[in-house]
Amino acid sequence: MITVFWAFIVGGGLCVLAQLALDLGVGKVTPAHVLVGAVVVGAILSGLGLYSPLVALGGAGATIPILGFGHALVQGSLRDFTLRGWVGLLTGGFTATALGLSTVVILGFLAALLFNPKRKY
Amino acid sequence: MARKRIGRSTLSFAGRPVIVATAAVAGPDEGKGPLGGEFDDVKKDRLLGNKSWEKAEAQLLTEVITIVMGKANLDQSQVDLLAAGDLLNQIISADFTAREFTIPFLGLFGACSTMAESLIVAAMAVDGGYADNVVAAASSHFDTAERQFRYPIEHGTQRHPTTQWTATGAGAALVSSMGRGPVITAATIGAVVDYNQKNINDMGAAMAPAAADTIARHLQGTGRRPEDYDLIVTGDLAAVGLPVAADMLKEQGLDLGARFGDCGLMLYDHEKQDVHAGGSGCACSALVFCAHIHRLLQRGQYRRVLLVGTGALFSPTSAQQGESIPGIAHAVEIEAGEVEAGEVKAGEVKAEEVKAGEVKAEEGNP
Amino acid sequence: MTKASKKEQQHFERLLRKHRPNPPVLRNTVTAFITGGTITALAQLVMNFFLARGVKPLEATAFTSAVMIFAGSFLTAIGVYDLIGRWGGMGAALPITGFANAVVSPALEYKREGYVLGLGAKMFVVAGPVIVFGVVTAFVVSLLRLLLWGVG
Numbered sequence: 001m002i003t004v005f006w007a008f009i010v011g012g013g014l015c016v017l018a019q020l021a022l023d024l025g026v027g028k029v030t031p032a033h034v035l036v037g038a039v040v041v042g043a044i045l046s047g048l049g050l051y052s053p054l055v056a057l058g059g060a061g062a063t064i065p066i067l068g069f070g071h072a073l074v075q076g077s078l079r080d081f082t083l084r085g086w087v088g089l090l091t092g093g094f095t096a097t098a099l100g101l102s103t104v105v106i107l108g109f110l111a112a113l114l115f116n117p118k119r120k121y
Numbered sequence: 122m123a124r125k126r127i128g129r130s131t132l133s134f135a136g137r138p139v140i141v142a143t144a145a146v147a148g149p150d151e152g153k154g155p156l157g158g159e160f161d162d163v164k165k166d167r168l169l170g171n172k173s174w175e176k177a178e179a180q181l182l183t184e185v186i187t188i189v190m191g192k193a194n195l196d197q198s199q200v201d202l203l204a205a206g207d208l209l210n211q212i213i214s215a216d217f218t219a220r221e222f223t224i225p226f227l228g229l230f231g232a233c234s235t236m237a238e239s240l241i242v243a244a245m246a247v248d249g250g251y252a253d254n255v256v257a258a259a260s261s262h263f264d265t266a267e268r269q270f271r272y273p274i275e276h277g278t279q280r281h282p283t284t285q286w287t288a289t290g291a292g293a294a295l296v297s298s299m300g301r302g303p304v305i306t307a308a309t310i311g312a313v314v315d316y317n318q319k320n321i322n323d324m325g326a327a328m329a330p331a332a333a334d335t336i337a338r339h340l341q342g343t344g345r346r347p348e349d350y351d352l353i354v355t356g357d358l359a360a361v362g363l364p365v366a367a368d369m370l371k372e373q374g375l376d377l378g379a380r381f382g383d384c385g386l387m388l389y390d391h392e393k394q395d396v397h398a399g400g401s402g403c404a405c406s407a408l409v410f411c412a413h414i415h416r417l418l419q420r421g422q423y424r425r426v427l428l429v430g431t432g433a434l435f436s437p438t439s440a441q442q443g444e445s446i447p448g449i450a451h452a453v454e455i456e457a458g459e460v461e462a463g464e465v466k467a468g469e470v471k472a473e474e475v476k477a478g479e480v481k482a483e484e485g486n487p
Numbered sequence: 488m489t490k491a492s493k494k495e496q497q498h499f500e501r502l503l504r505k506h507r508p509n510p511p512v513l514r515n516t517v518t519a520f521i522t523g524g525t526i527t528a529l530a531q532l533v534m535n536f537f538l539a540r541g542v543k544p545l546e547a548t549a550f551t552s553a554v555m556i557f558a559g560s561f562l563t564a565i566g567v568y569d570l571i572g573r574w575g576g577m578g579a580a581l582p583i584t585g586f587a588n589a590v591v592s593p594a595l596e597y598k599r600e601g602y603v604l605g606l607g608a609k610m611f612v613v614a615g616p617v618i619v620f621g622v623v624t625a626f627v628v629s630l631l632r633l634l635l636w637g638v639g
Contacts, residue, residue: 003534004532008527008531010527011528011530011582012578015523016519018581019515022576023516031278031279031577032616036620039624042621047631058527059534060531061527063551064530064552064555064583065523065527066585066586068583069586069617072548073621073622077625077626078632089630093622093625094622096549103553104587104591105590107556107557107591108587109610111560111564111594118274268597275588275591276613277571277575278569279515281510315490326503361503364505365502369499
């Protein structure tokens with residue numbers, strides 16, 4: 001259960017940083033900018049070897065926020081490089097994230113077939 | 122020489138075009154607001170059984186025009202001009218509404234100022250002798266605007282406290298060369314004013330300088346003072362823009378006081394409805410004017426009102442390319458016609474509760 | 488056209504500051520923390536489930552992402568996720584469930600413009616930039632790392 005606790009803390013903490021980036025940059029920063037910034041930061045931290053310790057601590061708390069997507073892209077590239085050489089640099093990122101990306105495309109398509117936007121509030 | 126102009130940009134309508142009838146059809150949230158009982162029709166949902174939000178908006182506009190012609194006992198063959206607009210690209214709601222009628226059509230775009238703009242066009246056509254009956258109308262729809270200007274409906278984003286809520290609904294006014302009702306006496310066509318505002322989540326700020334500019338020029342043109350009006354109402358500066366415009370006018374020595382109000386602050390119940398800074402969209406001032414203000418003018422509870430439609434003239438493209446948001450404001454002065462005795466029924470004045478300025482307490486309240 | 492001068496603009500900005508409400512930063516921070524923390528904690532429960540069944544950590548991570556994407560897509564489809572997002576802000580947007588929301592919501596919305604030019608073309612209108620910048624940054628970062636640190 002301690003893993004769930006740390007996932008909560010790390011995941012919540014990353015979201016707080018993103019929220020602050022959004023709120024303190026009022027009018028100039030949109031959620032899209034924050035998400036792009038997060039994935040870039042995740043990739044850079046991963047390259048510097050700083051993101052893996054966060055994953056070790058927070059588990060899903062570090063992999064589920066979109067920074068984890070940047071981390072997965074970098075780690076995938078580096079892993080495929082060791083397996084396939086330089087071409088792995090180009091294949092690794094998508095290999096590592098293929099499951100998620102395919103899932104989201106297929107589910108998005110299916111959802112659009114079955115559902116319509118709803119009105120509330 | 123333009124004989125009907127007074128001052129640099131104010132028009133005087135000596136021919137006294139009369140607003141013989143108005144109609145307002147509102148969406149469900151607008152129906153739950155304080156003016157809910159005054160609309161001709163309140164829709165239960167925003168799709169109205171259509172396949173798209175856009176179709177629903179055109180239906181709202183079509184219905185409201187049909188209702189207003191019915192109230193004035195006019196057939197569409199007796200209407201000389203339809204002046205209407207909305208917020209969507211190429212004003213498709215107005216275009217597709219005009220397709221349903223045989224009335225000659227002028228499509229207007231003035232963002233949220235469209236209702237005032239259409240009233241001015243109608244008054245000019247009638248006063249100029251080019252038309253006897255003109256329908257001035259405007260519509261907007263929360264979902265059509267949201268998907269064009271912001272995000273898909275199901276996208277989970279937080280809204281800024283300065284964001285305004287696009288009203289769903291449509292309003293129409295029948296402006297005639299004869300008949301009884303409130304009279305359009307003067308109008309000021311606004312110039313575009315740009316104070317380099319770039320935040321599309323704070324349109325009130327972008328429009329406030331235009332509103333202040335137009336109000337000042339209207340007062341100058343007509344030679345009137347703020348006290349000459351029972352209500353000076355913008356549509357729609359909302360909680361941020363209204364006090365800013367009030368301050369800008371004060372600096373010019375024009376204290377509008379409690380008679381200065383905003384349609385965006387009158388349409389919703391700010392305690393119960395989560396509309397952030399207030400309402401916006403063409404329908405906001407169209408609904409408030411056609412359902413509420415026109416009625417109070419008819420009853421003689423207001424003697425003279427200045428309706429100041431305000432618009433933020435941007436598109437998603439211009440905003441993304443870093444352009445600032447130009448603001449515009451058009452002022453229409455409307456006076457109560459002769460009030461028939463017996464038309465004012467005691468105890469029927471609940472609408473009075475919604476006083477302009479009362480909602481000002483909202484500001485600064487996150 | 489009336490474009491305000493620099494001086495007028497500065498004066499106007501001062502007026503604006505007096506009347507413009509700030510976003511409720513503290514409240515947003517708390518709701519973002521709770522929302523984001525809850526989503527990632529739930530994800531950890533899913534992950535623990537896979538790990539307990541002997542799935543390798545790397546695959547468990549990917550499976551967990553897929554499960555969370557399913558959850559985010561489903562909650563978007565039934566019209567719940569935007570309510571979570573309104574309350575939780577970035578707490579709902581940053582986790583991968585928010586990424587799913589960003590893909591599924593335009594897919595639903597723009598279906599009316601057709602399956603190819605609407606649904607297909609606009610599906611990544613919000614999430615696309617994340618993939619573009621993620622892939623480009625990851626490529627540059629990996630390349631630099633290999634060139635500077637060498638293989639290993």
